[in-house]
Amino acid sequence: MRRSQLFVKTRRQTPADEEARNARLLIRAGFIHKEMAGVYSYLPPGKMVLDNIKQIIREEMNAIGGNEVLMSTLQNKELWEATNRWDDKEVDNWFKSRLVSGTEVGIGFTHEEPLTNALKHFVSSYKDLPVYPYQIQTKFRNELRAKSGLLRGREFLMKDLYSYSRSQQEHDEFYEKIAGAYFKVFSRLGFSESITFRTFASGGVFSQFSDEFQVLSHIGEDTIYVDKAKKIAVNKEVYSDEVQAKLGLNKSDLSEEQAVEVGNIFPLGSKYSDALGLYFTDENGHKQSIIMGCYGIGISRLMGLLAEHFADDKGLVWPVSIAPFKVYLIRLGSSPTVVEAADSAYEQLTRAGVGVIYDDRDASAGEMFADADLMGIPVRVVISEKTLISASAELKLRTSKEPQIVPAQALAQTLEKQLQN
């Protein structure tokens, strides 16, 4: 993409109405726009980051048998009454509205009910199970207080997968499988297993207990106890002697840490399937309950955490896997030779499939360098009179101080090699 065709602009100054580093950087770099507290829009580069995160999640979900669906946002009250989750006393963060006729509708904060209900049309035999539908979409929760930029919003992007299994054992096996897939997702996003912990926690409105995936971070609003050797963690909220014994932990091996919950998986048993009347017939012709689980990943929250985690005093520093563009191409100078060389470098990279943003503005050098840094693009390439003397281009990684000079003709190949690492 040519920079001149990108409508967003970066800002020199930090927005006054944000305290959180993730929101400050993402707004300054032109990735998001704040609509109101806890509600953000995603601008072109921000949407690209979101799409990259989604794609990684999608690949890992598909790899374990997930089927992607898109669920409705408007929710039928009757389904939620069937599971006793409509009443504000049961779920206090519903957004609700009314049809012109006066009928109440909900605005989806999760989707167990409608999905389970829809599956009644497709699941009746043991041969139809297990199934693993999942969705990637906006959820709405009426938080008392939104905060920390993208980390706690009233409207946020989430991946939710729901499992429907024939037995507890089949469920348990999948539950472990998806836990493994989650670690793959987080590690591909840049959160290694050394800072990401599966954490024993409460199940909230979903179930008694759950497993959270917590990434250690000083901005985290959760406090967890971690046994780093055993790679087990417990949320402080549920910590008790009983839990300690159940997990085989030793108080002296635990360290207290702040962490951000990026994923949460819940065993649901047959609570929702039974309530909504979703059953299957087994090999012997007997009606059986279906064991469910639900598995969430906070996608917009992850984007916020990534921005928070991968940044320095100059701006964002995206991991290659999710950067909106891999290369920020800078054209220094406006003489015909420079323009021609930069245009051709742009074409070369685009043809090679390397995502590139080409700064073709007539801006000052410093401004373009500052933008490349602020936007956190992994590789910066400069074409100037100076580099053209030796038919080369200057290449600098966002994470390194020193640039390198590479032959302009071999730009694409060199970059492909660099981006591998």
Next chain:
RNA sequence: CGGGGAGUGGCGCAGCCUGGUAGCGCACCGCGUUUGGGACGCGGGGGUCGCAGGUUCAAAUCCUGUCUCCCCGACCA
């Protein structure tokens, strides 16, 4: 919802205490000069000072109410 802070051109701020012609920087427009770390000169456009009442000859400024944003807490996926 309790406590604290803040709303003044698109952005960042000053002015408010002590009422009297709304100001600065950035961004934007025009002309010219510049071009390896957020260039410079000259000229220009843009704001019912969050909103509503009140006090006053006169309100960005004082008073009351209200909305919004941020932080802490409570709560929460």
